[in-house]
Amino acid sequence: MGARRGLTDAALDRASPVPLYYQLAENLETAIRSGSLSSGSHLENEVELARQLRVSRPTVRRAIAVLANRGLVIRRHGIGTLVVPVRVRRPVRLSSLFDDLAESGQTPTTRLLAYEVVPAPPDVSTSLQLPRGMRVLHFERLRLASGQPISLMRNFVPLALKEVVTEEGLQLTGLYRLLRQSGIHLRLASQSIGARSAQPRETRLLKVIRSAPLLTMRRISYGDAGQPVEYGSHVYPAERYSFEMSVVADSRT
Amino acid sequence: MGARRGLTDAALDRASPVPLYYQLAENLETAIRSGSLSSGSHLENEVELARQLRVSRPTVRRAIAVLANRGLVIRRHGIGTLVVPVRVRRPVRLSSLFDDLAESGQTPTTRLLAYEVVPAPPDVSTSLQLPRGMRVLHFERLRLASGQPISLMRNFVPLALKEVVTEEGLQLTGLYRLLRQSGIHLRLASQSIGARSAQPRETRLLKVIRSAPLLTMRRISYGDAGQPVEYGSHVYPAERYSFEMSVVADSRT
DNA sequence: GAGGTCAGGTTGTCATGACAACTGGTTTCT
DNA sequence: AGAAACCAGTTGTCATGACAACCTGACCTC
Known part of the structure; x- marks a missing residue:
């Protein structure tokens, strides 16, 4: 169950105007896309993640919710949060x-x-x-x-x-x-x-x-x-x- | 700023297995689609809504977040939550x-x-x-x-x-x-x-x-x-x- | 050996409290 | 009169705490 590195590396900046949950979401997304969180693997559980990063569990949950919305992870009640084992390509965004x-x-x-x-x-x-x-x-x-x-x-x-x-x-x-x-x-x-x-x-x-x-x-x-x-x-x-x-x-x- | 009826009517059922935030989201969506919350109007503010329905503000916020995700309302910091003044039709869902x-x-x-x-x-x-x-x-x-x-x-x-x-x-x-x-x-x-x-x-x-x-x-x-x-x-x-x-x-x- | 039972671990839901940030209008100052 | 400062109201963010619901695997019983 180890291999949790790369998350605590990119520390959260509490002075930044960017919300903590969003910083965390971006860090996690980077970790997933770069492959340091391999496909199909479990994310560290929310309580532990919160403890390591010194944030509250709701903040962690909100960050994970962002990723779930983007289709990068899947949450399963009683199981954990899984990294989606595929490359899901650029969604139709509100962009030009x-x-x-x-x-x-x-x-x-x-x-x-x-x-x-x-x-x-x-x-x-x-x-x-x-x-x-x-x-x-x-x-x-x-x-x-x-x-x-x-x-x-x-x-x-x-x-x-x-x-x-x-x-x-x-x-x-x-x-x-x-x-x-x-x-x-x-x-x-x-x-x-x-x-x-x-x-x-x-x-x-x-x-x-x-x-x-x-x-x-x-x-x-x-x-x-x-x-x-x-x-x-x-x-x-x-x-x-x-x-x-x-x-x-x-x-x- | 009255005309808030229709929300407290369909009361929330705390015994139901359906989460409170989701019941509230459905009630609000019904109110919007039926027209009792007219287009472009403000939703009651979150704090007041929470007080009236006897739920916490996070619960209200989560319900509104569901609607915002569906494109039914728009939240504006410092202003309030507005009912989207248009008919946005069936999105591409994960359905057959x-x-x-x-x-x-x-x-x-x-x-x-x-x-x-x-x-x-x-x-x-x-x-x-x-x-x-x-x-x-x-x-x-x-x-x-x-x-x-x-x-x-x-x-x-x-x-x-x-x-x-x-x-x-x-x-x-x-x-x-x-x-x-x-x-x-x-x-x-x-x-x-x-x-x-x-x-x-x-x-x-x-x-x-x-x-x-x-x-x-x-x-x-x-x-x-x-x-x-x-x-x-x-x-x-x-x-x-x-x-x-x-x-x-x-x-x- | 097959089945049920239980415990541990995990996410889901909800409450309360506090402060920050933003907006729009009002008031005050120049 | 115009601009700046202030203020009330609103949503945004975050923490802490608690319990419920759910899944898996191990254990126990039959």
Whole structure:
């Protein structure tokens, strides 16, 4: 039952503004991903872990809860906490394609195809909870990764964000990063994933064959206060893109 | 700030085996979905809620955390807890298509196209963490909703489950229900959603036009102990199916 | 030998208490 | 009048303590 090293090494910093439970969760995640906590093995039990790290058991539990939510460990009543014996890949997070590509080491670029103020189409005004026909900012982007087109994105945002979502900004970075830099934090999104055949214009822009299958994603994002911030309708060439996610069962069912 | 009725009505049952926090979460969810807690309104603050219901504040917080995870409310430090002002629909849960269809009032039926023991293909044995070439149970089903084909499903499970996953069972109900009835509870799945064109055989079975776009889902499900239970490779006609999900941001980011 | 029983270890639930951090409005000061 | 400081209200974090529920393996009984 030994081999508990690596946890006490990266000690917790009580002076840090980062909560203890979160520091602990990150340390544990690092230990798991690096392999120092091998797959299928037991985590040290909560009481002992709390004693070693000089924190309370609720703090330990909360840290483990974070990991369980991410699908990295499984808790079993009366047994212990097990490290999930697989690599579960990047979940569908509330993140931008731009950041995802950048993180995975690619160099995303953007071609801005449209940037204009238009009256909101019916479904957009409904989604953004605006009066019918209210004017909104609309833009369309072609996203390339290492020179290859990987997504065609149409977006609508309320006109108030025109100063935040600028033409220059969109060409240089991702939408979500622009929003975040202006203090707008997205908290929630509802999205729908489907598929359809490419239309002629899409065929040309995405460089796929005629009627090639495309993945489609429709997303409405909401900010801190629950206000709708963005409506997006994106398409991806199916042969170059897929959505990966891990699903965790409700602990009670 | 009145109008708090409906919460104290459905009182908490301390004798019930269902945890208090979960009872409270369900009561709150019912109140939200029924509209008695209107969209955008504040929830009563935690301290007061705890006092009224005669529970501790951590219990209230845990209940609210459940709702926040489901995307029904948004918590804001220093402000309060807001009811999300939108309808966020059924997320991608760890559930079977059969149950989903049944719940939405349709009458799912199944045509069992194959049921056999075969050596595991390489990707299957890897996914199920079995030795190369180990024999597994393979079956293929065509799922219809109200008579219309809606999914073609290929699955592989370890041979040990042959007694659980029977031919008769598969024709009458869904795979997940069969597993659950035998005490196998799925806890986690990793899945990948993509798209491609229909092959001739799929065109015929799913009754779609030649090369019609299909949604594809590959899923590996894991049981209580983290052991792989099922490998599934499913396709859906894009014009009759889409995946809906809500994404909640990590509270720390 | 087979079965039931029990003990030990583990996570699950809940209470109480305290202080920190944040937000928005009000008040006060310049 | 404008800006800064303050304050009340709220959620966020953490500690301590206690008991319940559950699983496994060892032991005992039949």
